[in-house]
Amino acid sequence: MSMIKSRKRPCASQLLAVAAAALPFATHAVDQVVELPTIEVKAEQEGYKVDKVSSSKFTQPLVDTTQTVAIIGKDILQEQSASTLTEALRNVPGVGTFALGENGRMNTGDAVTMRGFDVSNSIFVDGIRDLGNISRDVFNIEQIEVFKGAAGTDNGRTAASGSINLKSKEAQAQDFNRASIGFGSDSYSRGTVDLNQAVSDGTALRLNAMVEQADGINRDGVENKKWGIAPSLAFGLDTDTRLFLNYLHIEQDNVIDGGVSTVGLDGFDASRNPTYAAIADYLNSHPVDASTFYGSNSDFDDVKADMATLRIEHDISEQSKLSSALRWGRMTHKYLATIPMGFTVNGDAEDTLIGRSGNNGDTVNKILTSQTNLSTVFNTGSVQHNLSTGIEITQEEMDSYGYDVTVLPTSLYDPDADLESSMTRNPSYSNGQLDTYSIYAFDTLKLSPRWSVNGGVRLDHYKLNAKGISNTAGRGQPANYESFQSDTSDNLFNWKAGVLFKPTENGSIYANYSVQQQPPGTITGGDGLASSNAFAPSTSANSNNNLAMDPQKTNNAEIGTKWEFMDKRLLLSGAVFHTELSNEMTQDDDGNYYQNGKKSVQGVELGAVGQITDQWQLSAGYTYQDSEIENVTQAIGTGAVSADGSDEIPFTPTDAFTLWSTYKTDKWSIGGGTRYIGEMKKSRDGNQVGPSVVPDYWVVDAMASYQVTKNIGIQLNVNNLFDEEYIASINRGGWRYIPGAERNYRAALNFNF
Numbered sequence: 001m002s003m004i005k006s007r008k009r010p011c012a013s014q015l016l017a018v019a020a021a022a023l024p025f026a027t028h029a030v031d032q033v034v035e036l037p038t039i040e041v042k043a044e045q046e047g048y049k050v051d052k053v054s055s056s057k058f059t060q061p062l063v064d065t066t067q068t069v070a071i072i073g074k075d076i077l078q079e080q081s082a083s084t085l086t087e088a089l090r091n092v093p094g095v096g097t098f099a100l101g102e103n104g105r106m107n108t109g110d111a112v113t114m115r116g117f118d119v120s121n122s123i124f125v126d127g128i129r130d131l132g133n134i135s136r137d138v139f140n141i142e143q144i145e146v147f148k149g150a151a152g153t154d155n156g157r158t159a160a161s162g163s164i165n166l167k168s169k170e171a172q173a174q175d176f177n178r179a180s181i182g183f184g185s186d187s188y189s190r191g192t193v194d195l196n197q198a199v200s201d202g203t204a205l206r207l208n209a210m211v212e213q214a215d216g217i218n219r220d221g222v223e224n225k226k227w228g229i230a231p232s233l234a235f236g237l238d239t240d241t242r243l244f245l246n247y248l249h250i251e252q253d254n255v256i257d258g259g260v261s262t263v264g265l266d267g268f269d270a271s272r273n274p275t276y277a278a279i280a281d282y283l284n285s286h287p288v289d290a291s292t293f294y295g296s297n298s299d300f301d302d303v304k305a306d307m308a309t310l311r312i313e314h315d316i317s318e319q320s321k322l323s324s325a326l327r328w329g330r331m332t333h334k335y336l337a338t339i340p341m342g343f344t345v346n347g348d349a350e351d352t353l354i355g356r357s358g359n360n361g362d363t364v365n366k367i368l369t370s371q372t373n374l375s376t377v378f379n380t381g382s383v384q385h386n387l388s389t390g391i392e393i394t395q396e397e398m399d400s401y402g403y404d405v406t407v408l409p410t411s412l413y414d415p416d417a418d419l420e421s422s423m424t425r426n427p428s429y430s431n432g433q434l435d436t437y438s439i440y441a442f443d444t445l446k447l448s449p450r451w452s453v454n455g456g457v458r459l460d461h462y463k464l465n466a467k468g469i470s471n472t473a474g475r476g477q478p479a480n481y482e483s484f485q486s487d488t489s490d491n492l493f494n495w496k497a498g499v500l501f502k503p504t505e506n507g508s509i510y511a512n513y514s515v516q517q518q519p520p521g522t523i524t525g526g527d528g529l530a531s532s533n534a535f536a537p538s539t540s541a542n543s544n545n546n547l548a549m550d551p552q553k554t555n556n557a558e559i560g561t562k563w564e565f566m567d568k569r570l571l572l573s574g575a576v577f578h579t580e581l582s583n584e585m586t587q588d589d590d591g592n593y594y595q596n597g598k599k600s601v602q603g604v605e606l607g608a609v610g611q612i613t614d615q616w617q618l619s620a621g622y623t624y625q626d627s628e629i630e631n632v633t634q635a636i637g638t639g640a641v642s643a644d645g646s647d648e649i650p651f652t653p654t655d656a657f658t659l660w661s662t663y664k665t666d667k668w669s670i671g672g673g674t675r676y677i678g679e680m681k682k683s684r685d686g687n688q689v690g691p692s693v694v695p696d697y698w699v700v701d702a703m704a705s706y707q708v709t710k711n712i713g714i715q716l717n718v719n720n721l722f723d724e725e726y727i728a729s730i731n732r733g734g735w736r737y738i739p740g741a742e743r744n745y746r747a748a749l750n751f752n753f
């Protein structure tokens with residue numbers, strides 16, 4: 001008999017008390033100001049080096065921020081012809097979409113893994129959580145900010161390894177118009193416009209739009225179609241009070257890549273399963289072509305997303321700023337993806353059939369949030385304070401609908417896409433709503449020109465309600481639909497603290513420690529599986545999402561240094577870090593479940609970004625990661641441990657390196673880069689025939705552009721220049737994988753008018 005050991009957190013009457021104490025103190029401090037804080041970058045950023053993150057919670061420039069933060073600016077996005085978040089994140093070492101998803105579900109969007117943990121539900125747009133498991137386009141993105149280390153104090157619930165923030169483009173006071181038309185391999189075509197006009201003094205309108213169509217690179221049957229539009233209207237620019245109205249609408253009509261059978265790959269061994277004994281030798285020595293499509297002509301992936309944001313900024317004085325943002329968002333996502341599974345002996349080995357599964361989803365995600373922040377600078381005696389404090393109220397809701405899917409097996413070596421799959425609505429559904437009330441405060445205390453300390457606290461009070469109808473029958477049994485309802489509420493306290501020493505004006509040495517908590521019912525898979533489920537309450541005794549469980553807790557420590565050179569145009573950084581996640585599920589010999597498991601990642605992070613000369617720019621990074629799992633003894637199929645039986649966290653490369661560099665003249669720009677992903681382990685699963693280890697690989701990309709006239713430029717990108725063959729992602733069962741894109745090109749005409 002299983003039993004659950006747990007305890008509940010004390011009730012949170014502190015929330016209003018802290019709110020009442022923090023904001024009045026910050027307002028009273030306005031009269032003691034000494035200088036203007038750097039709140040945001042007003043002008044357009046030039047070059048790779050970005051000096052500050054967009055969030056008002058970070059009051060210091062990047063060189064004095066006591067945390068590893070990687071910022072991908074618009075110049076790199078354009079030079080690399082990057083169109084998606086996944087493509088852009090190649091510029092951050094050790095961050096990528098390494099896990100394809102397990103057999104019952106699959107990744108349909110930005111399934112990002114960082115420092116050993118899934119961060120796909122820790123993606124934010126302008127500091128507000130972005131719901132849904134879709135592939136995000138960057139046509140309306142100014143810069144991408146990757147925060148490594150526990151970020152619960154900044155944003156509330158986030159992954160143990162950090163978060164990702166996308167800063168949107170907004171209307172600006174100056175006039176500019178840009179457009180781009182591109183084409184490339186595998187029917188790739190893309191058009192974008194970015195139009196900004198000052199309508200009158202202080203009022204401006206900006207419009208970004210995108211349309212794209214492309215097939216999967218060397219992937220038969222895979223298609224991607226999307227379009228989006230994002231208007232932005234600003235009032236009161238260059239005045240004390242500014243108002244921004246931003247809207248985003250995007251639609252996608254895709255055919256998902258369900259992957260290729262791993263048969264014949266290095267590490268594949270069909271003889272591990274006695275069922276395949278008669279054909280094992282043939283399967284082991286006869287891989288399928290990497291372009292093989294195991295899907296059906298009836299597969300689809302439809303996405304429609306809307307986001308409306310109202311933001312007001314008011315300069316109380318030269319030293320203090322009050323800002324407030326209100327956002328409404330809604331995303332619908334429905335898909336059917338037919339994917340390859342196990343084999344069926346059908347006479348001769350070359351006639352082997354492959355079973356298929358019909359992965360599907362039908363979800364509606366909604367969010368309504370209000371954020372209010374006050375930033376100010378003041379003195380207490382000889383100590384200068386840079387204070388940022390605020391309140392956030394958020395309501396997230398998700399509806400999910402169930403379907404029965406019928407799929408047919410097909411030939412392993414010659415699959416037939418005309419064997420259509422079908423999905424029929426069944427009674428199952430779920431509705432989840434999560435209400436969160438938060439208050440936070442961050443302060444940097446400058447004790448002297450050389451020394452400063454900083455700290456942050458955040459208190460979240462959350463209420464999670466879930467209801468619906470689920471099929472409680474076991475596998476292979478007749479359906480038995482029963483209603484369910486569950487709810488929980490609790491308080492989470494997160495904090496961080498750091499100390500900074502500046503030996504010189506252009507350098508810093510720092511130490512940082514942070515603690516965050518993740519509530520049950522919101523925890524994503526341990527193998528990098530991105531779920532469209534923003535909430536996943538469970539009644540299972542072996543699940544961290546069981547609402548009777550304690551929150552998972554993350555402790556993160558980092559010691560690092562940052563230095564600016566070349567007249568502060570080049571930033572070099574280095575850090576050592578240790579991240580530990582506790583309260584992971586484990587089971588004793590008597591079948592009882594406890595939360596005494598741990599996962600930890602420790603390592604080194606190095607970075608360089610900026611200008612080496614006036615013409616030569618560089619962005620490079622390296623990370624070494626040593627991961628470990630302790631006491632996590634969950635059953636096969638949970639994805640919690642590595643397939644080879646080691647104590648390493650799955651989908652965590654030991655070494656990773658990325659480099660991008662360009663050299664520019666008045667007319668020409670020539671550049672390129674490389675990225676390296678070291679060997680990593682796959683999750684453990686019931687299937688034992690697939691590879692347990694993903695080999696390391698190098699990929700080299702190149703770019704050249706020429707400015708034909710003042711207003712017209714041409715650009716050519718060649719990706720995977722040396723046509724490297726590699727596994728980009730693999731599912732935990734090892735049945736299927738996504739092959740790395742073969743050599744491909746993108747050409748573009750860029751206009752400024």
